[in-house]
Amino acid sequence: MATIPLLTALWGPPPGQGKLQFPDQGVEINLPFEANQAIAQVASGTSQPVKMSAFDAAGKNVGTASTPAGKQGLQVLEIDAPAMIRLIISGGGNEGLLVDLCVYQKPDQPVKKE
Numbered sequence: 325m326a327t328i329p330l331l332t333a334l335w336g337p338p339p340g341q342g343k344l345q346f347p348d349q350g351v352e353i354n355l356p357f358e359a360n361q362a363i364a365q366v367a368s369g370t371s372q373p374v375k376m377s378a379f380d381a382a383g384k385n386v387g388t389a390s391t392p393a394g395k396q397g398l399q400v401l402e403i404d405a406p407a408m409i410r411l412i413i414s415g416g417g418n419e420g421l422l423v424d425l426c427v428y429q430k431p432d433q434p435v436k437k438e
Contacts, residue, residue, distance in 0.1 A: 336367050336421050337398050343367070343421040350375075350414025351422070359408045359427040364401045366391065370417030376401040378408040390415075398423065 333345040344351070358381075366374045371394045378387040387405035401413075413422055 333421055336369055336419075338423070341423070343423045346413060346416070346420050346422060348372075348415060348418045348420070350412045353411045353413070353425070355409050355411065355427055357427075357429060359429055360404065360406050361428040361430055362387075362401075362403045362408060362411055363426045363428075364411075364413060364422060365398060365424040366401055366413065366416070367398050367421040367423060368396060368416035369419035369421075371396065372415055372417035374399065374401070374413065374415045374420045376403060377412045377414075378403045378405050379410040379412070380407040381409045 330351060331345040332342045334342060336343060362376065362378055364376050368374050373391045373393050375388065375390040377385055380386050386408060387403035389401040389403050391399040391401065
């Protein structure tokens with residue numbers, strides 16, 4: 325994935341709160357630990373969906389979530405999958421906004437070890 329400057333946006337919901345604006349091709353997030361749940365609050369100023377994809381250490385896609393096409397405003401994307409180590413959040417027609425991202429290692433769902 326090419327390195328592209330990211331912007332902090334003050335437009336869009338929620339009003340007055342800074343958000344990370346990302347390009348259509350997305351932003352890659354390397355997690356500091358293996359997670360089994362990722363929850364992102366996203367928004368887009370266009371009708372193009374925003375997508376979150378999760379990958380394990382081998383680069384295998386272990387989960388994907390997407391906002392509904394044509395829906396604007398705040399949306400929640402959630403992925404429950406073992407051994408997530410990297411996320412890519414993309415789409416939104418160059419007006420995608422990452423409002424909040426939380427990743428968890430839920431104790432009742434241990435990380436799958438190979």
